[in-house]
Amino acid sequence: MLGLHASTIRLDDGWVVAAVAVVALALVALVPWRWDAWRHRRTWRSVTTVVAVLGVLVAAGAGVNYLGSFYPTLGSLLGSSGNPGEGTVADIGPDGADLPAALPLLDARSAQGHGSVLHMVFHGPRSGITRDADVYLPAGYTDPAQAAVRYPVVEWLPGFPGEPREVVALFGVTDLVDAAIAEHRMPPAVVLVPDTNGEPRFGHDEECVDASHGALDDTYLTTDLHDWALHTLRVRPEREAWALSGWSSGGYCAMNLALRHPDLYSIAVSQSGYDRTPDDIVTGDLFAGRPDLAAANDVVAHLRDRPAPTAILATAGADEDDEQAALARLRAAAVPPVTLVTHTFPGGGHNQVAVRAQLPPLVDWLGRRLPAPVAPTLPIPDPPS
Known part of the structure; x- marks a missing residue:
């Protein structure tokens, strides 16, 4: 496409939304303007009316997408996986096999006080899933004087239908982490950003669970990724050094996975998340009607019946009614040894600005x-003896 890749064409830019809106207005204006001018009036009146309605629907969809950033690029809308390393500084190949070749670049960035975000394709041996993932390594990771140092880990999970570039490039999470480390507000840490849904992204909300007759997303995001990090990176193995965080469905995933795997994680952050998987046209019934599987992936049921020593921060905007209702259910269910902190941000809303x-x-x-x-x-x- 004229040298452009679909993944470089932004759909969440205000100018794109404005342009689509102008085109939609022009199509609407065309209907009455040409109403009596067509030679074949019945045919062209129908055609222009249908096109105008479609234009209005596309403009409305573009506006909703701008607020929620559901499809930040044309590539994410189409479900293509080209340029998956957007926001990263190097590609380290399948399962990070080429990480040694990227170390000089990491050294140079580290000398300037910056960590580095790297892209890889990660294959989970137990789940059988292969998807993109980004890896943030903090400044100093490649310093020979720090060669024995092991770091805490945060798994940052995108919301649906997001992908690693949502967290890294759109929301700038790794930039915030980089600044927090430099300003000593956060200890140096490794951040893993896996793709939670894969492709295609239409009607494909998997909610990070091991679905009945479906993908083993839980296994991929926990056991597979955890084992890979322990064997490939210098990270701390203790559960106290591992955290999960995410927005929207990623927030639900963070809480659910942390409580399901208390041997692996001790911290969870849910930003505008919820407490149970939806059963709608996008997600479907992930558990094939099995109440035991549904309960095993219900955050409230975990807090009430299977509490683990986990520190949870759950937040939502004041205008997010469903998420506020979820916070109330979490507060009612949480008992020690869980430590639950909830917070309401003023205004807010389920969108990228918030x-x-x-x-x-x-x-x-x-x-x-x-x-x-x-x-x-x-x-x-x-x-010596």
């Missing part, structure tokens, strides 16, 4: 709870 405005205090909250990197001490040798 997400960006609310993210800085969420990053700071995480920063106060993540443990610092550690360098394992060497065992003291036994004295």
